[in-house]
Amino acid sequence: SGQWWHEIQEISPPGSVILGLMLASDKTVITGNNRDSAWPIYLKLANTPLEYRSKDTLHGTRLLAYFPVVESKMLAKKPWFSVAKKAIFHYCLDKILAP
Helix, strand or coil, X not given: CHHHHHHHHHHCCCCCCCCCEEEEECCEECCCCXXXXXXXXXXXXXXXXXXXXXXXXXXXXXXXXXXXXXXXXXXXXXXXXXXXXXXXXXXXXXXXXXX
């Protein structure tokens, strides 16, 4: 919240800068035949103006990883399948964000 942000700024050493980090993702096709896809995970600095973050030519975004797209027409109706997909996503996220 805004209050938390103000509290952190008050206890930070003089001259320090707090960086807000944002992760973004959008499913994309990774082969020419439109059959293989992945979820690229991008890192952006929230402190950077939107016009810099959003333009590829200004390099305001960095690719961190590609997450797998888990799809199955046969398993899609199984109640556990969506739970498994979320677990895989969070496992991958834990791996790229680990210190």
